[in-house]
Amino acid sequence: MARILLGINCNFATNRYTEPEEWTRIVGEELGLRYVQFVSDLLDPYLPYSIQERVCKETIEACHRYNVRIYATFGGHFAHQHYLGHPDDEIRKESEKWFKRLITQTALLGGSGTGTCFAIMTVKDNMNPKRREFILNQAIDSYRRLAVFAKEKGLKYLMFEPTSVPRESAHTIEETRYLLKKCKGMAVPMRLCLDVGHGYVGSKDPKDGDYCAWLREFGSVSPVIHIQQTNKESSQHWPFTPKYNEKGIIEPGKVIEAIEESGAEEVLLAFEISQKAFYPIEDQVIDNLKKSVKYWRKYVRE
Numbered sequence: 001m002a003r004i005l006l007g008i009n010c011n012f013a014t015n016r017y018t019e020p021e022e023w024t025r026i027v028g029e030e031l032g033l034r035y036v037q038f039v040s041d042l043l044d045p046y047l048p049y050s051i052q053e054r055v056c057k058e059t060i061e062a063c064h065r066y067n068v069r070i071y072a073t074f075g076g077h078f079a080h081q082h083y084l085g086h087p088d089d090e091i092r093k094e095s096e097k098w099f100k101r102l103i104t105q106t107a108l109l110g111g112s113g114t115g116t117c118f119a120i121m122t123v124k125d126n127m128n129p130k131r132r133e134f135i136l137n138q139a140i141d142s143y144r145r146l147a148v149f150a151k152e153k154g155l156k157y158l159m160f161e162p163t164s165v166p167r168e169s170a171h172t173i174e175e176t177r178y179l180l181k182k183c184k185g186m187a188v189p190m191r192l193c194l195d196v197g198h199g200y201v202g203s204k205d206p207k208d209g210d211y212c213a214w215l216r217e218f219g220s221v222s223p224v225i226h227i228q229q230t231n232k233e234s235s236q237h238w239p240f241t242p243k244y245n246e247k248g249i250i251e252p253g254k255v256i257e258a259i260e261e262s263g264a265e266e267v268l269l270a271f272e273i274s275q276k277a278f279y280p281i282e283d284q285v286i287d288n289l290k291k292s293v294k295y296w297r298k299y300v301r302e
Contacts (some may be wrong), residue, residue, distance in 0.1 A: 002219075002264040004256065006300040007035030007071060009226060009272040010288060014041040016074060016277075020059040028066025030286060031293050034302075035069055037224055037270045038109055041076030043099035047260045056108035071268050072159075072224050073106040074193065075116030079236060084139040085119030085169065100149055107153040114150075115159035115193060118169040118179060119210035129183070137171065140182050147186035157223065159191040162214070164200045171200045172208045173217055176273060180221065192222040195272065196250050197230035197237065211250065212258040219262025226272035227255065237274035237290035240295040252299040269300060 008031065013023040023042075027033050043055050059287040063070060075083070084099075086092050106114040119139035125131045145159060150158055160179070162170035170176045176192070183190035207213035209232065215225070229238040229248035238244035259267055271292055275285045 002259055002262075003266040003302070004259060005035050005071070005266070005268045005302050006293070006296055007033050007037065007091055007268050007270045008072065009270045009288070010039045011076065011272060011274065012285065013161055014078075015037065015045060016282075016285065018042060020055065020062040021065075021207055024059070024062040024066045024068050026225060028068045031289055033293060034067060034268065035268050035270070036072045036281055037268070038070050038073040038106075038111065039076040040073065040075070041078045041113060042106070043105060044078075045098060045105050049104075051069045053104055053108060056105065070109045070111050071270075073102065073109060073111045073114040074161075074224075075102065075114075076134045083116060083120055084142050085117075085121040085125070085135050087122050087125055087135075092142070097147065099142070099146050100242070102157060103146065103150050103153055106288070113155050113157040113159055113188075113191065115191075116161065118160040121167045121169070123167060128212075136179070136182075139169075143183055143190065143248070144186055147188045150188040155188055156264060157189050157191045158186070159193045160221065161193040161195060161226075163195075164198050164202075165198075168299055172203055176206075176218065180239065185262065192218050193224045194222045195226035195235070196255060197226075197228045197235040199232070201232050203260060209301060210293050212254050215258035217257060219259040219264040222267060224266070224268045225255075225259075227269050228272050228274075229237055229292075239273045239275070240292040241288055242291075252296055269296070274298065 017023040027036055035200055083095050084092055102114055119135055121135050125135055147158055162176050170179055194214055196211040199211050201209035229240050229244045229250050230236040231249055275281050
């Protein structure tokens with residue numbers, strides 16, 4: 001049986017609970033969770049190394065106080081631009097430098113791996129098959145170099161997140177398989193960060209829109225899986241509260257069953273719940289997270 005852990009992606013804390021002491025207290029004491037996926041929005045990788053080193057040390061100390069472990073890290077929404085898929089050659093090279101800084105930050109925090117979207121392209125590049133192939137190959141070459149750097153820093157893997165948007169790459173099961181195959185033999189393995197709400201419903205293959213099909217196919221190579229309540233109209237990132245569970249499609253029992261069928265050994269299910277900075281939602285953030293944790297604790301105890 002797979003060891004399934006319950007945790008949270010730190011996007012909930014961005015702009016709200018930036019202080020290490022505060023977000024770790026919320027995670028450990030109020031939510032009763034032990035595992036987190038740190039996000040770069042909380043600590044910009046381009047900040048001077050001396051600042052990052054200090055804040056990472058403060059973060060680790062706070063984690064120890066509240067019995068919280070940084071399982072892995074991930075790119076945040078502020079940096080969610082083109083990454084390694086940018087059309088400009090120099091900017092792609094600079095993006096590789098950004099990744100190195102993210103890897104260094106992950107090592108300072110004690111995370112096992114890091115990543116983000118594989119290669120986000122422009123609409124123009126995505127519509128040109130030759131250009132699209134070029135961008136993907138450039139990204140693969142970058143990941144091979146980054147894997148060497150990651151190994152030197154002590155990381156165990158890199159990872160990328162499939163999405164439902166073709167220009168963001170890895171939008172279908174077939175393309176995700178292809179990218180994983182192209183990344184074989186790296187200095188550290190390429191893994192996935194699946195999201196149960198990222199099914200591509202525009203595909204001719206119904207499996208691409210079925211979150212359970214994705215979990216069965218890739219659960220064994222996904223150290224972290226984002227969980228959110230959603231429908232098939234969009235990746236809603238709703239909390240798991242009665243209001244949203246009634247109209248959402250994500251069922252914990254099916255998630256667990258699909259992961260078990262994948263042959264996974266260990267997986268962190270990380271809440272990735274987006275709640276707008278708008279009244280009254282802002283005042284409901286923690287309560288919605290508490291209700292989500294309570295809902296999932298029926299299925300995941302660790």
